[in-house]
Amino acid sequence: MISKLKFILIVGLLPFALWAEEPELSEADKIAIQQAIEAYDESPWELAIAAGYGVRTTPLADSEDTPLYLVVDFAWFGDWFFFDNGDLGVAVHESEKLSVNIIAHINNERSIFEWFNNESGGISFLPESLSSSLRSIGANYFDSATGLALESNEINEFSSSEQDFSALSINDDDSIQVIPVDEPVTITDRNIAVDGGLELIYSDDWGDLQLQMLSDLSFTHKGFEVWASYSYFWRHKNWRITPSFGINWKSSNLLDYYYGVRPEEIRHNRPAYQASSGFNSFARLSVSYQIDENWGIVGVAEYENLSRSIRRSPLVDRSSSETLFIGVMYRF
Helix, strand or coil: CCCHHHHHHHHHHHHHHHHCCCCCCCHHHHHHHHHHHHHHHCCCEEEEEEEEEEEECCCECCCCCEEEEEEEEEEEECCCEEEECCEEEEEEEECCCEEEEEEEEECHHHHHHHHCCCCCCCCCCCCHHHHHHHHCCCCCEECCCCCCEECHHHHCCCCCCHHHCCEEEECCCCCEEEECCCCCCCCCCCCCCEEEEEEEEEEECCEEEEEEEEEECCCCCCCEEEEEEEECCEEECCEEEEEEEEEEEECHHHHHHHHCECHHHCECCECCECCCCEEEEEEEEEEEEECCCCEEEEEEEEEEECCHHHHCCCCECCCEEEEEEEEEEEEC
């Protein structure tokens, strides 16, 4: 952003440039002056609201997708501090092409768990009728401690009837705890985490590169992640099209906190699971058509491929998450 001092110098010298017996200002000079005026008059606030319809699919088993009816673009940029759609940050370095910031935001993994619990306060990955049928089958059951399958006759050593248990939990002393069928086994709430760290944004004619290196400031999941993306802004008349893609590496502590299955959460169709680190990848396409200065039509489509560590979790039954939204936008 052009500083106030630069603005004052440019505008202050403008009359002398016009009155002097010199050739008329070049087009580049006129553009620079116009940009200085626009930058000085630009409001630090940005607010736009899009109303329409969309959906974000959740990878969690037995969970509903999230409908999208309203999308808000809200930001404030000061001389040093800024807030940009959930990112609270401090500008460390600002140049024509490179921005270096320190940012903090709420980890978005927690949001999908809002849709996690069913009406009974727990999770049933399969209907009770089907679960009951599975318990009566003499198939292999999974021993979460050893990673080996237990034959039905081995299970009978711990229960007088196959119908008498819902899960086998391995205690700290290596003893086996039998959880009755009627005992509710809930998923422990995953708390909100605040992540923070360094952000670098490099912009050039060929596109924008963005890198974030974040760790858990709240000591909730005690993990960290690295997020990198590339985007290219293309404009033709009233159309604006921005394709982008990127990768997101997440540590084992982070993924295990949200997608691991703890001993108290085990059921017959939900074995214990400890997640490792992994890479997510995504591709996004944003399209908008500007009707006038304030009104426009927007559309967003995103596909996120989940890491192998997330896909293997018993809490997950999808390999990807998709987002689709189209609506009418008003920019204030």
